[in-house]
Amino acid sequence: MELLERVKVLAAQWEQDLIANRRHLHANPELSFQEYQTAAFIQERLKSWGISFQAPVAGTGIVGTIAGKNPQKKVFALRADMDALPILEANDVSYKSKNDGVMHACGHDVHTTSLLGAARILHELRDSFEGSVRLIFQPGEELLPGGASLMIKEGVLKNPEPAGIVGQHVMPLIPAGKVGFREGMYMASTDELYVTVKGKGGHAAMPEQNIDPVLITAHIIVALQQIVSRVASPKVPTVLSFGKIIANGATNVIPNEVHIEGTFRTMDEAWRAEAHKRMKKMAECIAEGMGGECDFDIQKGYPYLENDPGLTQQARAAAVEYLGAENVVDLDLWMAAEDFSYYSHEVDSCFYRLGTRNEERGITSSVHTPTFDIDETALPIGAGLMAWIALKQLEVK
Numbered sequence: 001m002e003l004l005e006r007v008k009v010l011a012a013q014w015e016q017d018l019i020a021n022r023r024h025l026h027a028n029p030e031l032s033f034q035e036y037q038t039a040a041f042i043q044e045r046l047k048s049w050g051i052s053f054q055a056p057v058a059g060t061g062i063v064g065t066i067a068g069k070n071p072q073k074k075v076f077a078l079r080a081d082m083d084a085l086p087i088l089e090a091n092d093v094s095y096k097s098k099n100d101g102v103m104h105a106c107g108h109d110v111h112t113t114s115l116l117g118a119a120r121i122l123h124e125l126r127d128s129f130e131g132s133v134r135l136i137f138q139p140g141e142e143l144l145p146g147g148a149s150l151m152i153k154e155g156v157l158k159n160p161e162p163a164g165i166v167g168q169h170v171m172p173l174i175p176a177g178k179v180g181f182r183e184g185m186y187m188a189s190t191d192e193l194y195v196t197v198k199g200k201g202g203h204a205a206m207p208e209q210n211i212d213p214v215l216i217t218a219h220i221i222v223a224l225q226q227i228v229s230r231v232a233s234p235k236v237p238t239v240l241s242f243g244k245i246i247a248n249g250a251t252n253v254i255p256n257e258v259h260i261e262g263t264f265r266t267m268d269e270a271w272r273a274e275a276h277k278r279m280k281k282m283a284e285c286i287a288e289g290m291g292g293e294c295d296f297d298i299q300k301g302y303p304y305l306e307n308d309p310g311l312t313q314q315a316r317a318a319a320v321e322y323l324g325a326e327n328v329v330d331l332d333l334w335m336a337a338e339d340f341s342y343y344s345h346e347v348d349s350c351f352y353r354l355g356t357r358n359e360e361r362g363i364t365s366s367v368h369t370p371t372f373d374i375d376e377t378a379l380p381i382g383a384g385l386m387a388w389i390a391l392k393q394l395e396v397k
């Protein structure tokens with residue numbers, strides 16, 4: 001039997017195990033950096049199949065190794081995230097979350113299940129490839145500083161450095177049975193902005209005695225949008241949004257200060273650093289020019305995510321072989337963030353999407369909502385395709 005056929009047969013043969021694993025993880029979600037039971041479950045599964053691993057790494061992380069023939073020849077890495085979100089699940093299903101207020105609403109249960117499945121397949125086929133597969137189960141994707149950054153600090157991309165890394169994420173916009181790819185810039189860097197504008201409050205009827213922080217803030221918000229429209233290159237997607245303004249005065253009271261919070265997202269690290277300086281300077285100068293002051297605090301989030309064109313083309317070609325060209329779609333830019341981006345600035349990376357939608361069965365909810373769910377027919381694809389992409393990287397040509 002050809003290797004591709006063997007992968008598909010194993011993925012189909014273990015479908016019930018994949019579903020059971022996913023349902024177990026879904027029913028027992030844990031918040032970021034608290035994935036203790038999840039980690040124990042992963043370790044128990046890996047042990048039962050005879051796959052060696054190192055744990056704990058970065059708290060609750062696990063790094064497994066599957067050695068093929070000539071294991072030093074090349075290392076290729078596969079990554080899954082393990083954490084859930086602080087959301088109360090609203091689905092009425094047998095595998096509903098047993099931890100009230102915690103839910104796998106971003107599909108990380110699916111990612112963990114897929115990587116476990118891929119590991120089992122690759123372990124079974126370990127005589128068919130040269131080199132090694134590194135299995136990275138990381139904590140805390142949903143919470144800064146991001147488990148990926150901690151895993152990298154602990155050396156998961158060293159000794160030796162992998163030739164490439166692949167991660168997959170569920171996508172409820174894409175029907176189950178399909179997957180999506182995009183080369184180059186794919187997801188955004190995300191920074192949080194916390195701005196306090198200080199003036200001098202007083203009676204609203206006597207503006208000459210006050211320094212009005214509400215008006216200063218209004219000017220700052222309008223002016224900062226010029227950073228996006230006049231300073232950012234049109235070739236680099238950039239978004240600035242303020243979603244929170246607190247000016248707690250009254251119809252006849254000017255407050256002492258105003259607080260605003262927003263998000264800045266883009267897809268170029270040099271521009272991101274430059275934009276931080278420009279925004280801060282512009283806000284401070286406007287406040288100063290109007291007699292007030294401005295504290296402009298930027299909490300840096302994840303970097304932007306760059307899919308290596310070569311690796312992404314190869315992974316896409318592997319997906320076409322596995323699923324047929326009609327089931328491999330092109331992805332749009334996505335201005336959300338993902339900590340897989342940290343890996344993408346270290347080694348050749350490909351982050352692709354696993355379709356999980358089923359309109360007929362009403363499985364359409366977005367990630368991060370209380371009704372998010374998946375069509376479980378995506379599970380054998382999630383496991384099998386990941387294994388196949390790794391095999392294509394490590395096959396002897």
Ligand SMILES: [Zn+2]
Nearest residue numbers: 106142367368
């Ligand atoms: Zn998420």
Ligand SMILES: [Zn+2]
Nearest residue numbers: 106108141169
């Ligand atoms: Zn996610």
